[in-house]
Amino acid sequence: MIPAAPLIDTFNRVMGDLRISLTDRCNFRCLYCLPETEAAANFYQQRFAPAGRTFSTEPIRRQWQPRTALLSYEEIARVVRIVAGLGIRKIRLTGGEPLLRQNVEEVVRLIASVPGIEDLALTTNGFNFHEQAAALKDAGLRRVSFSLDSLDGDNFKRITGQDCLDTVIANIRRAQSMGFRPVKVNAVVIRDVNDHEVGALAQFARDEGVAMRFIEFMPLDSARAWLKELVVPGAEILSLIRREHELEPLPARHAAETSRRWRLAGSDAEIGIIAPVTEPFCGQCNRLRLTADGHIRTCLFSLREPDLKALLRDGSSDEKIVAWLRAVVWNKEERHHIGEADYQQPDRSMSCIGG
Numbered sequence: 001m002i003p004a005a006p007l008i009d010t011f012n013r014v015m016g017d018l019r020i021s022l023t024d025r026c027n028f029r030c031l032y033c034l035p036e037t038e039a040a041a042n043f044y045q046q047r048f049a050p051a052g053r054t055f056s057t058e059p060i061r062r063q064w065q066p067r068t069a070l071l072s073y074e075e076i077a078r079v080v081r082i083v084a085g086l087g088i089r090k091i092r093l094t095g096g097e098p099l100l101r102q103n104v105e106e107v108v109r110l111i112a113s114v115p116g117i118e119d120l121a122l123t124t125n126g127f128n129f130h131e132q133a134a135a136l137k138d139a140g141l142r143r144v145s146f147s148l149d150s151l152d153g154d155n156f157k158r159i160t161g162q163d164c165l166d167t168v169i170a171n172i173r174r175a176q177s178m179g180f181r182p183v184k185v186n187a188v189v190i191r192d193v194n195d196h197e198v199g200a201l202a203q204f205a206r207d208e209g210v211a212m213r214f215i216e217f218m219p220l221d222s223a224r225a226w227l228k229e230l231v232v233p234g235a236e237i238l239s240l241i242r243r244e245h246e247l248e249p250l251p252a253r254h255a256a257e258t259s260r261r262w263r264l265a266g267s268d269a270e271i272g273i274i275a276p277v278t279e280p281f282c283g284q285c286n287r288l289r290l291t292a293d294g295h296i297r298t299c300l301f302s303l304r305e306p307d308l309k310a311l312l313r314d315g316s317s318d319e320k321i322v323a324w325l326r327a328v329v330w331n332k333e334e335r336h337h338i339g340e341a342d343y344q345q346p347d348r349s350m351s352c353i354g355g
């Protein structure tokens with residue numbers, strides 16, 4: 001059989017990576033994602049007041065999708081089979097909090113058996129990972145990323161709205177000891193929130209042998225509370241880490257890599273910096289997203305969301321879906337416009353899009 005032509009866009013970028021949101025729901029209320037806690041309101045209100053702006057805890061648009069609106073695991077597996085035939089090799093399951101969906105191991109098993117899928121990973125806040133870890137491993141999951149923005153219990157609670165730092169750390173260790181590789185840990189760095197902790201988080205990477213990723217704060221929170229002043233630029237994160245750690249640069253593994261990486265000298269642990277705001281990597285972006293309710297997003301910052309679920313549910317053939325996907329991908333946005341006068345925040349926030 002002649003392999004089908006890959007999914008390609010106007011800028012000659014060849015798609016290789018699909019992120020699938022399993023649910024828009026979440027049990028955390030992270031200050032940078034779903035800032036709906038009193039702590040988040042206090043934090044943003046202080047920053048808004050000097051400009052005469054008022055922070056509203058009313059989310060701009062957050063109505064959890066009803067269950068029937070979510071793609072079933074069979075529908076997700078069909079999409080994966082189709083895109084695997086078009087050159088997608090990496091799948092990441094995300095959300096919202098993906099582990100809030102029932103029996104996630106079922107979709108893991110379905111995806112893991114699709115020919116052509118070489119890399120299957122999951123991103124979680126780690127809250128209930130222990131309940132599902134064994135089943136996920138057994139079903140074929142190999143890689144897990146956790147979110148961990150602070151090593152201080154009070155600060156963790158202030159950032160996430162949940163008092164469960166110990167559980168998340170125990171689950172990161174569990175993933176390590178169960179042989180998930182690599183275990184990655186993501187921290188969104190926000191000025192005056194956790195920028196004083198980046199050295200300690202790098203030390204955590206060294207102590208635990210995990211790959212730590214420091215991420216710039218992007219304007220995708222549900223309250224549109226993002227402020228440029230709160231972004232700690234990647235270069236600044238790097239110098240904060242260098243104050244406490246010796247770093248050795250690591251080469252990029254492929255052109256579409258989003259993080260710049262370093263090894264912590266004298267260890268196997270690595271850190272990476274993901275700087276989409278100050279050092280955009282749009283020119284090499286090979287990612288697509290599938291929302292929990294079955295829309296395709298060709299960019300995190302897309303203002304349009306073509307509806308794939310309609311085709312999955314109206315009896316369309318795989319051939320028709322392939323033609324539709326090619327047309328959608330062809331129109332992938334050239335780049336994001338964060339920080340520019342014409343930047344327009346998408347209607348849906350990170351937890352709905354699937355980070």
Ligand code: SAM
Nearest residue numbers: 032033095096097124125147186217218350355
């Ligand atoms: N709930 C899971 C978790 O937190 O890991 C998966 C979904 S979450 C939306 C995926 C990733 O997006 C997390 O690593 C989170 O830190 C990141 N994220 C969420 N909002 C963000 C923002 N405004 N800027 C940068 N990263 C963000």
Ligand code: SF4
Nearest residue numbers: 026028030033096125
């Ligand atoms: Fe939930 Fe993840 Fe968003 Fe935090 S970052 S609110 S854990 S979806």
